Amino acid sequence: xxxxxxxxxxxxxxxxxxxxxxxxxxxxxxxxxxxxxxxxxxxxxxxxxxxxxxxxxxxxxxxxxxxxxxxxxxxxxxxxxxxxxxxxxxxxxxxxxxxxxxxxxxxxxxxxxxxxxxxxxxxxxxxxxxxxxxxxxxxxxxxxxxxxxxxxxxxxxxxxxxxxxxxxxxxxxxxxxxxxxxxxx
Amino acid sequence: xxxxxxxxxxxxxxxxxxxxxxxxxxxxxxxxxxxxxxxxxxxxxxxxxxxxxxxxxxxxxxxxxxxxxxxxxxxxxxxxxxxxxxxxxxxxxxxxxxxxxxxxxxxxxxxxxxxxxxxxxxxxxxxxxxxxxxxxxxxxxxxxxxxxxxxxxxxxxxxxxxxxxxxxxxxxxxxxxxxxxxxxxxxxxxxxxxxxxxxxxxxxxxxxxxxxxxxxxxxxxxxxxxxxxxxxxxxxxxxxxxxxxxxxxxxxxxxxxxxxxxxxxxxxxxxxxxxxxxxxxxxxxxxxxxxxxxxxxxxxxxxxxxxxxxxxxxxxxxxxxxxxxxxxxxxxxxxxxxxxxxxxxxxxxxxxxxxxxxxxxxxxxxxxxxxxxxxxxxxxxxxxxxxxxxxxxxxxxxxxxxxxxxxxxxxxxxxxxxxxxxxxxxxxxxxxxxxxxxxxxxxxxxxxxxxxxxxx
Numbered sequence: 001x002x003x004x005x006x007x008x009x010x011x012x013x014x015x016x017x018x019x020x021x022x023x024x025x026x027x028x029x030x031x032x033x034x035x036x037x038x039x040x041x042x043x044x045x046x047x048x049x050x051x052x053x054x055x056x057x058x059x060x061x062x063x064x065x066x067x068x069x070x071x072x073x074x075x076x077x078x079x080x081x082x083x084x085x086x087x088x089x090x091x092x093x094x095x096x097x098x099x100x101x102x103x104x105x106x107x108x109x110x111x112x113x114x115x116x117x118x119x120x121x122x123x124x125x126x127x128x129x130x131x132x133x134x135x136x137x138x139x140x141x142x143x144x145x146x147x148x149x150x151x152x153x154x155x156x157x158x159x160x161x162x163x164x165x166x167x168x169x170x171x172x173x174x175x176x177x178x179x180x181x182x183x184x185x
Numbered sequence: 186x187x188x189x190x191x192x193x194x195x196x197x198x199x200x201x202x203x204x205x206x207x208x209x210x211x212x213x214x215x216x217x218x219x220x221x222x223x224x225x226x227x228x229x230x231x232x233x234x235x236x237x238x239x240x241x242x243x244x245x246x247x248x249x250x251x252x253x254x255x256x257x258x259x260x261x262x263x264x265x266x267x268x269x270x271x272x273x274x275x276x277x278x279x280x281x282x283x284x285x286x287x288x289x290x291x292x293x294x295x296x297x298x299x300x301x302x303x304x305x306x307x308x309x310x311x312x313x314x315x316x317x318x319x320x321x322x323x324x325x326x327x328x329x330x331x332x333x334x335x336x337x338x339x340x341x342x343x344x345x346x347x348x349x350x351x352x353x354x355x356x357x358x359x360x361x362x363x364x365x366x367x368x369x370x371x372x373x374x375x376x377x378x379x380x381x382x383x384x385x386x387x388x389x390x391x392x393x394x395x396x397x398x399x400x401x402x403x404x405x406x407x408x409x410x411x412x413x414x415x416x417x418x419x420x421x422x423x424x425x426x427x428x429x430x431x432x433x434x435x436x437x438x439x440x441x442x443x444x445x446x447x448x449x450x451x452x453x454x455x456x457x458x459x460x461x462x463x464x465x466x467x468x469x470x471x472x473x474x475x476x477x478x479x480x481x482x483x484x485x486x487x488x489x490x491x492x493x494x495x496x497x498x499x500x501x502x503x504x505x506x507x508x509x510x511x512x513x514x515x516x517x518x519x520x521x522x523x524x525x526x527x528x529x530x531x532x533x534x535x536x537x538x539x540x541x542x543x544x545x546x547x548x549x550x551x552x553x554x555x556x557x558x559x560x561x562x563x564x565x566x567x568x569x570x571x572x573x574x575x576x577x578x579x580x581x582x583x584x585x586x587x588x589x590x591x592x593x594x595x596x597x598x599x600x601x602x603x604x605x606x607x608x609x610x611x612x613x614x615x616x617x618x619x620x621x622x623x624x625x626x627x628x629x630x631x632x633x634x635x636x637x638x639x640x641x
Contacts, residue, residue: 024580051581053601059593081604082597132574132612136566165573167565 006034006184007158009041012121015156016179017147021163023185024128028052030184031125032064034158039070043156044118046072046111048104050129053078054092072115074107090114099133101142108146112153120155122146127161127174136170140177147177208287208306211296216240219301228287228308230280246277268293274309286310329407329426334419336360348407348428350400366397389413394429405430449528449547455540457481469528469549471521487518509534515550526551567617574613578606 007018022030028051035045049057054075058068068091076098078085085094093107112120124146130139143159150157159174163183175181202209202222208229211220217240221233229246236242247253256275263270273289287306294303323330324343332340341356349366356362367373376395383390393409407426414421443450443463449470452461462477470487477483488494497516504511514530528547535542585602588594594602 024576027580028584051577051605052584053598053605056588056594056598056602063593077605078601080608081601126577128573129577129609131570132577132609132616136569162573162577165569165576167569169565170569 006030006037006182011180012038012041012043012156015151015154017150017157017159017177019127019159019161019174019178019181021161021181021183022126024162024164026185027126027128027160027162028060031057031123031160032060032066034123034160035061035071036064036066038121038123038158039066042119043121044070044072044115046074046108046115046120046122048074048076048108048122048124050076050098051125053081072111074104074111076104097133098130101134101138101145104142105145105149108149112155122150122155122157124157124159127159128166136167136173140170140173143174144177208304208308210304210306211294212302212304214300214302216243218242219296225306228279228285228306229277245280247275248278252276284310286313329424329428331356331424331426332414333360333422333424336363338362339421345426348399348405348426349397365400367395368398372396394433406433449545449549451477451545451547452535453481453543453545455542459483460542461544469520469526469547470518486521488516489519493517527554570616571613574609574616578609578613581606581609 006020011018020030020034031047035047039045047057052060054073055078057073058071061071062068072090073092074095075085075092076095079094079096080098087093093111095103095107098104108122124143127139127143130142134142147157159178161174163185202220205222206224208225209220209222210218210225212218217238218236219238221231221236225236226232229242231242231245244253247256259273260270263273269291271290274286275289276284276286279285286309288309289304289306291302291304294301323340326342326344329345329348330340330342331338331345337358337360338356341351341353341362345356346352349362351362351365364373367376380390380393383393389411391410394406395409396404396406399405406429408429409424409426411422411424414423443461446463447465449466450461450463451459451466454460458479458481459477460479462472462474466477467473470483472483472486484494488497501511501514504514510532512531515527516530517525517527519525527550529550530545530547532543532545535544581602585594585599585606589599
């Protein structure tokens with residue numbers, strides 16, 4: 001089922017950045033809903049995944065009627081699990097470890113470069129999983145870095161986070177980096 | 186002016202005799218009363234008519250036979266050598282049964298060509314009572330009291346005996362006591378110089394503290410006050426010394442407690458001037474006693490932000506108006522080096538001889554607050570980095586189970602995803618350990634119990 005309008009297309013067109021709070025049980029489904037919704041608006045999606053391997057997500061997207069060609073991945077899971085995986089240009093770039101923010105930053109830059117000229121939207125899935133590997137101040141710094149980069153490159157972005165369990169101070173910090181906070185349930 | 190006639194002289198004498206305020210009695214050689222004035226009637230209660238012409242009144246005035254004999258013997262002894270006596274003190278019994286002390290003086294006169302004795306008796310009962318009362322006060326006063334003339338002791342009360350251990354017999358009549366009380370020559374010289382310089386300026390000294398050595402060799406602190414008194418033609422010095430040894434010990438004890446307390450203690454007078462500023466106050470604020478005592482501008486230094494100062498002044502005024510004291514009132518001060526400290530204030534009003542003062546005690550709770558903040562940060566970060574990741578791992582595994590059931594995962598993908606969750610769980614365990622260690626190391630002032638808990 002397609003969720004109608006999690007993100008406002010006009011705001012997306014203005015290259016805004018969103019923090020989407022999701023119920024933990026719905027995290028995978030919201031990921032799929034957002035990709036389908038935004039892809040249908042003509043955006044090329046760049047998914048930074050910290051939970052599911054690229055291969056699984058591709059299949060899930062296909063099963064949900066999403067054209068895999070409209071999505072590129074930065075996969076922080078696979079190489080971390082199986083030790084080695086080769087990058088596939090325009091499709092997937094692997095980062096050894098989700099804590100390696102430098103490599104993550106480089107991967108983002110390169111994927112964006114590969115897709116120059118396209119309407120890009122980045123989906124970061126998820127801030128909550130990052131908490132396993134990074135302290136909240138370091139995550140804040142990283143998100144600040146990413147949002148700055150997106151604004152400089154005039155690209156819209158979405159950060160997914162579990163709606164419960166985040167420290168209000170941390171949420172308050174995150175809200176200062178984004179344009180809108182959406183509680184999608 | 187012409188000489189008065191014989192008759193006029195007799196009238197004058199009779200007038201003087203009758204109106205005198207002392208007993209005047211004229212007796213013949215055998216003790217028979219020839220004249221008994223109005224004062225004699227008034228003091229003894231016996232009238233002229235009862236006493237003139239006989240000797241019976243003496244038995245009434247001295248009803249105790251033994252006492253009467255002793256008085257008679259004393260009179261006879263005196264008159265045997267001279268024909269008068271001076272200041273003979275006897276106690277008479279009046280008609281109403283009261284006792285009165287009479288000071289007698291006699292003179293032999295010739296009256297009607299006969300040798301007569303005129304006796305003048307002064308009623309000194311009141312004076313004697315007053316003297317006895319004064320003596321009793323002096324003796325029973327709990328202070329050292331001495332009267333001196335040119336350093337020679339005339340009076341040494343029981344208080345002086347009790348404090349110094351030297352009896353009145355040992356002291357009265359000489360000036361040696363001071364050498365005994367101040368055996369150290371140099372100390373004696375110092376205080377003598379000191380006393381002389383004070384006396385030179387003011388002729389008296391007040392609250393002069395010296396340390397005496399008692400007969401037993403104990404040291405006692407005496408607070409001296411002197412006055413110069415004129416008794417007749419003689420100038421005497423009265424010195425009163427209070428034994429303040431215990432008071433001094435208490436003062437010293439109080440000072441040690443105040444100075445060595447780990448809390449800021451300050452005392453303010455009714456105008457807000459600082460009277461006491463202990464070592465902890467200096468250590469906490471960085472401002473020394475010299476900069477603070479006697480002034481009231483320290484608060485401007487401790488609260489340099491005008492708005493904040495006004496706010497807390499308002500709050501303090503409100504609390505004091507309602508409760509007169511405040512307890513655990515927290516303020517943030519700026520110390521001399523510019524750092525901020527959180528203090529919890531408690532005040533009490535203290536009343537003393539010099540009016541009402543305010544004692545303010547403050548604990549530096551900066552580190553306590555930091556430890557609380559650290560603990561709070563620990564709890565919230567733990568909640569976020571333990572509870573949520575565990576939920577994520579649980580949900581991810583559930584997803585794997587669901588996708589596996591739906592047949593959407595290959596064997597390799599299942600291994601990859603489960604391996605990811607194992608690493609996530611491992612990381613959570615590492616996080617907990619590292620986080621505990623970091624908190625314990627970073628916050629040196631956190632309570633030991635927390636530290637042990639955090640260090641695992």
